[in-house]
Amino acid sequence: MTTNKTTKSKAGAKTAAKRTTRKSVKQENKHIGLVKNDSWLEPYEDAIRGRHEHALWKIAQLTRNGKKTLSDFASGHLYFGLHKLAKGWVFREWAPNATEIYLIGDFNNWQESPKYKCKRIEGTGNWELKLSEKAIKHGDLYKMKVKWNGGEGERIPAWCQRVVQDEQTKIFSAQVWNPEHPYVFKKKTFKPDISPLLIYECHIGMGQDAEKVGSYREFQENVLPRVKKDGYNAIQVMAIQEHPYYGSFGYHVSSFFAPSSRFGTPDELKEMIDTAHKMGIAVIIDVVHSHAVKNEVEGLGNLAGDPNQYFYPGERHEHPAWDSLCFDYGKDDVLHFLLSNCKYWLEEYHFDGFRFDGVTSMLYYSHGLGEAFTGYGDYFNGHEDDNAICYLTLANKLIHEVNPKAITIAEEVSGMPGLAARFEDGGYGFDYRMAMNIPDYWIKTIKEVRDEDVNVCSIFWEVKNRRPDEKTISYCESHDQALVGDKTIIFRLIDADMYWHFKKGDENEMVRRGIALHKMIRLVTLGAINGGYLNFMGNEFGHPEWIDFPREGNGWSYKYARRQWNLVDNKELCYHLLGDFDRRMLEVVKSQRNFQNTPVTEIWHNDGDQVLCFMRGDLVFVFNFSPTHSYTDYGFLVPTGSYEVVLNTDAKEFGGNGFADDTMTHMTNYDELYVKDRKEWLKLYLPARSAVVLRKL
Numbered sequence: 001m002t003t004n005k006t007t008k009s010k011a012g013a014k015t016a017a018k019r020t021t022r023k024s025v026k027q028e029n030k031h032i033g034l035v036k037n038d039s040w041l042e043p044y045e046d047a048i049r050g051r052h053e054h055a056l057w058k059i060a061q062l063t064r065n066g067k068k069t070l071s072d073f074a075s076g077h078l079y080f081g082l083h084k085l086a087k088g089w090v091f092r093e094w095a096p097n098a099t100e101i102y103l104i105g106d107f108n109n110w111q112e113s114p115k116y117k118c119k120r121i122e123g124t125g126n127w128e129l130k131l132s133e134k135a136i137k138h139g140d141l142y143k144m145k146v147k148w149n150g151g152e153g154e155r156i157p158a159w160c161q162r163v164v165q166d167e168q169t170k171i172f173s174a175q176v177w178n179p180e181h182p183y184v185f186k187k188k189t190f191k192p193d194i195s196p197l198l199i200y201e202c203h204i205g206m207g208q209d210a211e212k213v214g215s216y217r218e219f220q221e222n223v224l225p226r227v228k229k230d231g232y233n234a235i236q237v238m239a240i241q242e243h244p245y246y247g248s249f250g251y252h253v254s255s256f257f258a259p260s261s262r263f264g265t266p267d268e269l270k271e272m273i274d275t276a277h278k279m280g281i282a283v284i285i286d287v288v289h290s291h292a293v294k295n296e297v298e299g300l301g302n303l304a305g306d307p308n309q310y311f312y313p314g315e316r317h318e319h320p321a322w323d324s325l326c327f328d329y330g331k332d333d334v335l336h337f338l339l340s341n342c343k344y345w346l347e348e349y350h351f352d353g354f355r356f357d358g359v360t361s362m363l364y365y366s367h368g369l370g371e372a373f374t375g376y377g378d379y380f381n382g383h384e385d386d387n388a389i390c391y392l393t394l395a396n397k398l399i400h401e402v403n404p405k406a407i408t409i410a411e412e413v414s415g416m417p418g419l420a421a422r423f424e425d426g427g428y429g430f431d432y433r434m435a436m437n438i439p440d441y442w443i444k445t446i447k448e449v450r451d452e453d454v455n456v457c458s459i460f461w462e463v464k465n466r467r468p469d470e471k472t473i474s475y476c477e478s479h480d481q482a483l484v485g486d487k488t489i490i491f492r493l494i495d496a497d498m499y500w501h502f503k504k505g506d507e508n509e510m511v512r513r514g515i516a517l518h519k520m521i522r523l524v525t526l527g528a529i530n531g532g533y534l535n536f537m538g539n540e541f542g543h544p545e546w547i548d549f550p551r552e553g554n555g556w557s558y559k560y561a562r563r564q565w566n567l568v569d570n571k572e573l574c575y576h577l578l579g580d581f582d583r584r585m586l587e588v589v590k591s592q593r594n595f596q597n598t599p600v601t602e603i604w605h606n607d608g609d610q611v612l613c614f615m616r617g618d619l620v621f622v623f624n625f626s627p628t629h630s631y632t633d634y635g636f637l638v639p640t641g642s643y644e645v646v647l648n649t650d651a652k653e654f655g656g657n658g659f660a661d662d663t664m665t666h667m668t669n670y671d672e673l674y675v676k677d678r679k680e681w682l683k684l685y686l687p688a689r690s691a692v693v694l695r696k697l
Contacts (some may be wrong), residue, residue, distance in 0.1 A: 004580070015044070020448065030051055031277065032045060032048055032052065032425065033061065033424060033426055034417065034418050034425050034426040034469070035427075037467075037468065038469070038471045040376060041376060041417060042642070043377075044377075044380040048418065049426065051393075051426070052423075052426045054389075054390050055389075055393040055397075056384055056389050058335075059394065062332070069349055069401060070339070070394065070398040071401050071402050073336065075345040075617045076159065076336050077159060077341070077343070079092060079338045080157075080158075081159035081160055082160065082161075082174075084178050086134070086293070088132050089130070089131040089496060090128065090130050090689050091103060091118065091129040091130075091157075094125055094158070094333060095120070095125065095127055095303055096304070096309070097125075097304045098120075098615040099147050099149060100117070100118075100146075100147040100150050101117070101144055101204060102116055102117050102144070102145040103144060104116065104142065104143055104144075105115060105136070105141050105173075106140040106152070106231060106401055107135060107136045107137075107142065112145055115131075115135070115439075120436055121145070125333075130640070133572075135175050136610050136643055137178075138176055138177065138180070138384070140176040141173040141175055141176075142174050142286055143155060143156055143409065148305025150184050150305065151305050153296065154393070155296075155297065155304070155310040156174050156255060156297070156298055156299075157174055158256075158337070159301060160174040160257065160258060161258055161348075161604070162174065162175045162258055162261070162266060162268070163261060163298075164261045172244065172254070172297075177266060183266075183267035183270045183271055185270065185350060186272050186278070187278055188415055190284035192233065192234065192323060192405065192407070195535065195590075195593075195595070196232050196529060196589065197233065197432070197531065197596075197597035198232045198532065198533050198589075198590075199232065199284065199530030199534040200230070200234065200534075201235075201236045201238070201478055201479060201534055202219075202227075202236065202237055202536075203237075203249070203487075203535040204239070204263040205239065205262060206223075206562050206606075207219045207223045207537065207563055208563065208565075209562060209564055210558075211562060212560070214263065215263050216263045217269075217270040218277050219242075219263075220268075220271065220272040223512075223537070224275060224279060224281065225279075226277075227281060228280070230579070231586035231587055231590065232586070233282060233405075235276060235281055235284065236285060236409075237284065238286045239260060240260060240288070241253040241255065241256055241258070241287070241288060241623075242254055242260050242261065242271070243260065243293065244293060244299070245293075246262065247551050249479070251357065252292075252293035252359075253288045253324075254293045254299035254300075256292075256337070256341050257341060259333060265487045269349060270349055274350070275351050282353070283351055284351065284352060284354060284407055284409070285351045285354055285658040286354075286357060287327065287345070287351075288358070289327065289341070290323040290327075290357055291319050291322055291358065291361065291657060292324060292327065294522070301325060303493070304376055310325075310337070311333075312326050312328045316365070319361065319367060319582065320367070323363075323692065329362075330387040334459065338391065340393060340463045340478075341390075342395055342399055342402075347402065348550065353406045353407030353409070353431075354407070354408050355410075355434075356392070356395075356408070356411060357411050359392065359411055359412040360392075360412050360413045360414050360647070361363060361628045362388040363414065363416055364384055364385065364496070365384070366447040368413065378414075379415075379416050381421075392410075392428050393423060396428060396430055397423060398407050398427060406430045408432070409430065409473055410428075410434065411607070412434065417467065418601045420433040421470055422469075433470055433473070433530075434475070434534075435473060435474045437465055437467075438462060438474055441462045442477070442489060443492070451627040452687075454625045455607050456606070456610055456612040457605050457612075459612065460524075460602065460614070464600055471531030472530060472531050472532075473533065474525050474526065474529045474530075474532070474534070475525065475535065476489055476525050476539075477536060477539055478534060478536045481548050482536060483546060483548075484546045484560075487546070488539055488542075488543070488546070488548070489518060489521060490539075490543075491544070493514035494510055495508075498511075498513050498542075499544070502574045503572060504572055504573065507574065511574065512655075514542075515574060515578065515656075515657065516649060516689045517689065518542060519581050519585075520691045523647075524620070524623055524691070525689050526586075526619070527614070527621045528597075528600055528614070529596050531596055532582040533589075535582070538563045540575075540579055541568040541576065541582065543564065543567070544567070546566070547560060548560035558615060577655035578654075580653065587646060588619070588647045588693055592616060592617045592648070595616060599616060601615045601616070601637060602614050603620070603636050604637075609631065610629075611623065611626070611627040611631070611686065619695055619696075620696070621693060622684060624690040626688050628688055630687045630688045631685070633684075633685070634681040634684055635669075635682065635683045636687075637674060637677075637680070637681060638668060638679060638696075639679060640668050640678050640679060640697060641668060641697060642667050643666045643668075643694040643695065643697065645660075645664075645666075645693070646692060648690070648691075649692070650690035650691075657685075660684075662692075664682065666683075669682075
């Protein structure tokens with residue numbers, strides 16, 4: 001728990017931070033790393049340095065000038081909440097505005113009693129209650145009864161690690177969790193193989209065929225084997241932190257330290273993660289630190305009569321678009337809560353990293369709403385929340401201190417420079433940022449551009465549009481594009497014909513077009529990655545329809561809040577053709593060592609022909625986006641040698657026409673003009689609306 005710093009200690013921390021800054025960012029070159037890597041940032045170097053120095057000052061303050069570590073600071077979950085001791089129990093809560101706090105629950109008939117009355121720890125805003133071993137037991141339900149000047153209310157403790165909902169009353173309560181035989185991880189250490197990082201974005205509850213809420217155990221048994229077979233090496237799990245409303249997709253969090261009980265027990269989540277690790281699959285949690293649910297009884301909205309205990313006051317208190325509350329990242333106690341939350345998920349559940357949701361909303365006072373971000377000046381014009389920037393920087397420092405192999409990903413749409421750059425260079429320290437421009441580009445192209453007008457130069461530029469010093473996660477579509485009000489790529493391409501012509505042998509032209517472009521869009525996006533690739537579960541095989549969670553407007557139905565695996569398993573339908581292609585596509589990419597780090601070398605593009613060719617390592621990617629023109633002996637200058645076909649979107653096994661003979665080895669043709677370059681002509685037959693990948697032998 002942090003305490004207020006004196007002016008003297010704060011000044012000392014600042015002095016130490018400045019001294020460290022001079023050493024870490026100036027060195028022999030006058031420019032900080034971000035500016036060295038991008039000279040267009042030079043006019044904003046003072047702002048970049050200011051943010052860096054702010055983070056250094058805060059680190060010095062929280063670690064007492066290096067006497068502790070950030071990990072030491074971020075251990076609130078070991079102190080606050082309910083814990084079993086060698087003898088008895090201890091409960092603690094931070095509630096500076098409270099005047100009295102009682103624990104009420106099954107153990108005292110939900111009544112206030114002196115035995116369960118907390119005591120304020122002198123000189124702090126913390127409360128503590130020590131109980132005998134028999135005072136409470138595993139499985140008991142409980143809450144806090146909090147009183148403050150002018151009011152009182154029942155509350156779920158902010159730091160509690162288990163919350164359950166009564167099926168009849170729908171009321172949430174904290175639950176004592178201390179099983180006699182807690183789950184013990186079998187896989188003690190795990191080093192993810194992320195070369196490249198291939199993410200299967202998923203949701204536990206909707207990860208099964210049945211019209212219900214799926215469980216951790218069902219996901220472990222039914223979905224993890226599919227992920228492994230399909231070739232993905234990471235899952236990004238949504239909606240883990242407890243949330244009152246299932247339909248929020250997990251983005252209105254109430255209990256930040258409690259894994260959602262809708263899907264099972266904490267031990268079952270641990271077993272699921274352990275099983276994933278045994279399969280070689282990393283597990284990333286979709287963490288929500290950008291805002292919190294407004295609920296007061298279940299959440300942090302008014303824990304002890306002070307609605308601003310965790311959140312900004314005044315106009316910044318509520319998020320104008322999300323109907324939620326905005327954390328005050330300028331408070332050390334809030335930093336303590338959120339940083340401890342990061343460490344908790346790493347150590348208690350062995351998660352391998354985080355995808356931070358809503359980072360754009362955190363970075364700007366405007367939450368990025370209504371802003372265009374057309375130039376660098378838009379990132380340094382004084383409307384940025386330096387407290388939030390500092391928190392994100394500290395979170396990355398902490399996470400990699402606790403686990404150097406951990407993965408951090410930022411979901412950020414504005415393009416803030418430095419987000420996924422090294423901290424030492426003045427960056428915020430994320431390992432990756434989401435390439436959110438790519439799905440937007442594909443949606444716009446499919447909606448607005450005729451097939452015969454598709455510009456391959458534009459495609460190539462868009463899938464490579466990123467800062468050279470920041471790795472990205474490329475994707476064609478995520479869960480965002482599958483929700484009600486939007487459409488998946490397959491539905492944009494085929495629409496209602498999905499229902500009537502997706503049986504093999506019964507495809508019409510709309511379906512054939514959709515199947516061809518679905519594969520090509522994925523291949524060109526994956527082929528140009530510089531970090532990782534993401535797919536939302538089911539989209540790889542063209543899962544039909546949208547995602548719609550149970551709500552009043554649909555009669556509380558689970559029909560669209562599930563994944564119909566029976567479709568891809570049915571060999572009479574076209575879905576399995578897309579699934580088979582996706583699996584083979586990942587195999588090809590993984591066959592090239594460190595594929596994500598190999599240069600993307602353009603070989604050829606011709607917008608008139610709608611043909612694009614580029615090379616990565618020994619792999620040559622060729623695309624013919626023309627809907628009507630096939631080309632014979634279309635030539636490309638490539639390194640001299642022999643080439644074999646390793647993937648063809650037009651192969652019959654993937655729902656294509658099978659026009660080309662992919663068994664033949666392609667030899668380059670001599671041209672004396674290019675002898676010095678050691679290049680010759682590779683001539684190929686390119687069917688309309690198809691792509692092929694070749695490997696140099």
